[in-house]
Amino acid sequence: MTAHDLKTTLGSAKPIVDKTIVEKTHSIEQIRYGCAIGAMQSVVAIPRAIPITHCGPGCADKQFMNLAFYNGFQGGGYGGGAVTPSTNASEREVVFGGGERLTELIGSTLKVLEADLFVVLTGCIPDLVGDDIGAVVKPFQQQAVPIVFAETGGFHGNNFTGHERVTRAIIDQFVGPYDGAPEAGTVNVWTLLPYHNTFWRGDLTEIKRLLAGIGLKVNILFGPESAGVDEWKAIPRAQFNLVIGPWLGLETARHLETKYGQPFLHAPALPIGAGETSAFLRRVAAFAGLDKDRVEAFIADEDARYYKYIEDFTDFYSEYWWGLPARFAVIGDAGYALGLTRFLVNQLGLIPARVIVTDNPPEETRGLISAEFRAIADDVAVDVAFEEDSYTIHEILRKTDFGHKPPILFGTTWERDLARDLKGAIVEVGFPSSYEVVLNRSYVGYRGALTLLEKIYTTAVGASA
Structure with missing residues (x-):
């Protein structure tokens, strides 16, 4: 698929040449996220969980194609792609309501598909006409069916918003109350948005490896390293919650603090490279009260291995100077943009010419994000721009x-x-990312940073050839 084909698939194939039209209509050219029901991909990311979508024809398919297929060609997973059931709501459901149709679909899904958890998500049609989804789902819940619901009509926000709604729905409707003691050394991790972040599977695998390496038991919750619903059921028993990233996951962590009395640690930047990762692990270890000797031994081993590769890399970096970039720009969601910028400045000595955050973070978080970018290094500060429209970005x-x-x-x-x-x-x-095929690639931590270095300079050398 060409870039032009992708523009047609993901929306706004026609370039906007009159910017005054954009300012009057608030149109967005070349979107960089899905709508709230795109959180169906968050459900798919939980092993043996299946979303059930109550929405118009094509909504679920478009979210899958945009977020999972033409974005690293990640595949459908256990319950995604062609597997995901949908009511395909039509004019009839607009006039008469879609509750009966949804009840029928849930019953049929339970007969045909096997899962440990079902999550009903709504689109714009049922949310606008006022379908009582809770009333539809409740009888199934009373029959001990593992099923929850979340209202994810597009006007509620984008798929980041939908993700937080889905996690809260599972916690409140499926995980339920807990009055036992916390398990020391157990952590729930809230970080990257599954599927939307092209490298989420490899990144979560590396994050879990790092945290386990310093002595933690990790509920990673999404992806191939998750134990599925067993991990979700174990959420209330964790000693604390860990939010990695500037803002996504904070709402969930605050809810868990209120619901279960769990404290949380907020690490605003994804750790990329030895310096950032070692500092991150020490901060987590101090918060969790872990054995310092074990933590330092793990970090020393990872550092030694990482810098051996870097030592070999410096032969290239010091000699092959022609055509290599000196300045860079980052355009992406706040979490990756911050982590990448820190790595590129502090590890490689590159100069940030521009950073643009595109995931529309909540207004109340933008001050924190801007402050993090102003403190990239002792002598480097970046004024970050928040922009969603590709015309303006370009x-x-x-x-x-x-x-x-x-x-x-x-x-x-x-x-x-x-x-x-x-x-x-x-x-x-x-x-x-429609020119990348991604299986388990990671750009975070020690190992991910080495992969990122390979990607950066293979690309740079190829471009200069």
């Missing part, structure tokens, strides 16, 4: 001073043509 980048050397853009498929116009290189690190 205009900003065209006017950015990248110096006399070709720039490198860390962005998405939407930036490929722009990188060519700027005579630079592009590394796709976020949604949509």
Whole structure:
């Protein structure tokens, strides 16, 4: 699929040339997230969980194709893609309501599909006409069917919003109350948005490996390293919650603090590279009260291995200087943008020319995010821009001073043509990534940073050839 094909698939195939139209209508060219029902992919990311979508024809399929297929070609998983049941609500459901249709669909799903958890998600039609989804789901719950519901009509927000609604629905309707003692050394991790983040599977695998390495029992909750509903049921027993990223997961952690009395630790930046990862692990260990000797032994072993690879890499880095980028731009969600920028500045010495955050973080979190970017390094501060519209983003980048050397853009498929116009290189690190096939690749931690280095400089060398 070409970049033009993807534009047609993901929306807004026609370029907007009159910016005054955009300002009047608040249109967004080349979207960078899904709608709230895109949280069906968060359900799919839980082993043996299946979403049931109550929405118009094509809504579920479009969310899958956008977030999972033309974004690293990640596949459908156990309950995604063609497996996901949908009411395909039509004019009849608009006029008469869709409760009866949804009841029929849930009953049929239980007969045909086997799962440990079912999550009913709503689209715009049932939320607008006022279908009582709770009343539909409740009889099944009373029959001990593992099923919950979340209202995820598009006007509620994007798939980040939907993700928080789904996690809360599972916690409140499925996990339920708990009055036992916490298990020392057990942590619930809230971080990357599954599927939307192209590398979420590999990244969660690495995060779990790191936390387990310093002595924690980890409920990673999503992806191939999760134990599925058993981990979700174990959420209340955890000693604490860990939020990794500037804002996603904070709402869930605060809810768990209120519901179960669990404290939480907030680490705003994804750890990428030895320096950031070692500091991150020490902070987590101190919060959890872990054995310091074990923690330092693990970090020392990881550091030694990491810097041996870096030592070999420096032969290339110090000699192959022609054509390599000096300035960069990052265009993506707040979590990856912050982690990448810290790594590129502090590990590689590259200069940030522009950082644009595209995931529309809540207004109350933007001050924290801006402060984190202003403190990238002792002598480096970045003024981050918050923008969703690709037309505006690309205009900003065209006017950015990248110096006399070709720039490198860390962005998405939407930036490929722009990188060519700027005579630079592009590394796709976020949604949509339609020129990457991703299985378990990771860019976080010690190991992920080495993979990222390979990707960056293979791309740079290829672009200069």
